[in-house]
Amino acid sequence: MRVAHVITRMIIGGAQENTLLNCLDLMHDFGDDVLLITGKEVGPEGDLLSQGRAGELPICKLDHLRRSIHPIRDFKGRAELREVIRKFKPDVVHTHSAKGGILGRAVAWSEQVPAIIHSVHGAPFHEYQPALTRTLYRTCERWAAKRCHHMVCVADAMTDLMVDANVAPREKFTTIYSGMDVEPFLHASEHRDRVRQRFGLSEDAIVIGKIARLFHLKGHDDLISAAVKVVKQVPQVRFLLVGDGILRDSLTRRIESLGLSENFIFSGLVPPDEVPSLIGAMDALVHTSYREGLARALPQALIAGRPVISYDVDGAREVAISGETGYLIPPGDIDQLAESILRLSRNGELRQQMGRAGQRRFTDQFRHQTMTRRIRELYEQQLQRPQI
Numbered sequence: 001m002r003v004a005h006v007i008t009r010m011i012i013g014g015a016q017e018n019t020l021l022n023c024l025d026l027m028h029d030f031g032d033d034v035l036l037i038t039g040k041e042v043g044p045e046g047d048l049l050s051q052g053r054a055g056e057l058p059i060c061k062l063d064h065l066r067r068s069i070h071p072i073r074d075f076k077g078r079a080e081l082r083e084v085i086r087k088f089k090p091d092v093v094h095t096h097s098a099k100g101g102i103l104g105r106a107v108a109w110s111e112q113v114p115a116i117i118h119s120v121h122g123a124p125f126h127e128y129q130p131a132l133t134r135t136l137y138r139t140c141e142r143w144a145a146k147r148c149h150h151m152v153c154v155a156d157a158m159t160d161l162m163v164d165a166n167v168a169p170r171e172k173f174t175t176i177y178s179g180m181d182v183e184p185f186l187h188a189s190e191h192r193d194r195v196r197q198r199f200g201l202s203e204d205a206i207v208i209g210k211i212a213r214l215f216h217l218k219g220h221d222d223l224i225s226a227a228v229k230v231v232k233q234v235p236q237v238r239f240l241l242v243g244d245g246i247l248r249d250s251l252t253r254r255i256e257s258l259g260l261s262e263n264f265i266f267s268g269l270v271p272p273d274e275v276p277s278l279i280g281a282m283d284a285l286v287h288t289s290y291r292e293g294l295a296r297a298l299p300q301a302l303i304a305g306r307p308v309i310s311y312d313v314d315g316a317r318e319v320a321i322s323g324e325t326g327y328l329i330p331p332g333d334i335d336q337l338a339e340s341i342l343r344l345s346r347n348g349e350l351r352q353q354m355g356r357a358g359q360r361r362f363t364d365q366f367r368h369q370t371m372t373r374r375i376r377e378l379y380e381q382q383l384q385r386p387q388i
């Protein structure tokens with residue numbers, strides 16, 4: 001097949017890693033001709049392509065394909081995208097992200113590409129937006145959904161959300177979990193002592209990790225509030241915050257004002273290949289984001305044998321199974337968050353039991369090869385349907 005993937009930017013993030021692994025698998029495992037079409041824009045999260053992970057994957061960077069809405073730039077970006085698709089002549093166009101999905105589907109549909117697929121990594125509309133913005137994004141998604149043949153969601157919860165918003169009928173969606181290279185996570189514990197020494201963590205320290213941008217709606221403030229209660233009862237608990245972002249200074253100031261500086265460690269921005277070793281240094285992972293399709297950190301921690309504590313948002317309940325692989329709690333419930341952290345902090349046997357359960361249950365399900373195989377089967381199904 002000739003497959004073109006379209007995504008706005010290749011920052012270090014879950015949707016981008018998903019897309020890159022899918023492209024490389026299609027090339028290496030199926031011998032497909034693949035082209036990754038993206039913009040030149042990067043962000044504070046870092047540039048995934050600068051690390052050389054793309055190998056020999058053909059990449060086309062468009063000047064005007066950007067994340068933010070800008071009518072003139074978007075018009076030029078659409079023209080650039082049309083030129084590339086006409087030249088490449090793909091059998092399949094697979095789009096990602098809100099802007100890439102709308103422009104990519106519009107162009108591919110007008111060019112009569114035989115199979116047009118869109119991946120929903122996280123809904124572009126959510127309850128924390130102004131009502132007008134939410135309505136605009138929902139309307140755009142409905143319009144774009146009519147210009148593709150099928151849609152992939154990274155969690156059943158995303159399908160439910162899109163169907164409930166009348167974006168498209170349920171039969172137009174398939175859930176395919178976002179794949180990853182699971183092997184480094186299976187061996188994460190091998191790095192435990194080295195990483196803990198690097199951050200000055202003592203042997204008796206109980207490390208609760210969080211992997212997320214230091215950004216709005218990621219719930220770092222909630223974790224700090226819960227930490228006040230946790231540290232009073234288990235003072236050896238340490239919170240390892242992996243990631244960086246615009247809230248770094250304000251979070252640091254709040255931690256200092258509460259006298260928790262010794263209990264919080266900021267790793268800063270790290271490349272994806274360091275994440276397994278950081279998880280290896282943790283005893284559990286907490287995820288307090290208020291919106292996210294299905295945070296990759298949750299299955300990553302479970303595959304590494306670490307239990308998880310997560311807010312019950314979007315697809316989290318599909319991996320954070322209370323009493324089995326960790327604890328699922330209502331968003332914003334600081335008391336339950338603190339109590340869950342305390343329960344795991346005090347019971348090493350429980351941590352191991354839940355971690356092993358998650359590892360057994362989710363390792364094969366989240367292999368990137370499993371993801372790509374299912375996506376390619378979807379391509380074949382769409383190419384074999386009667387052409388109208």
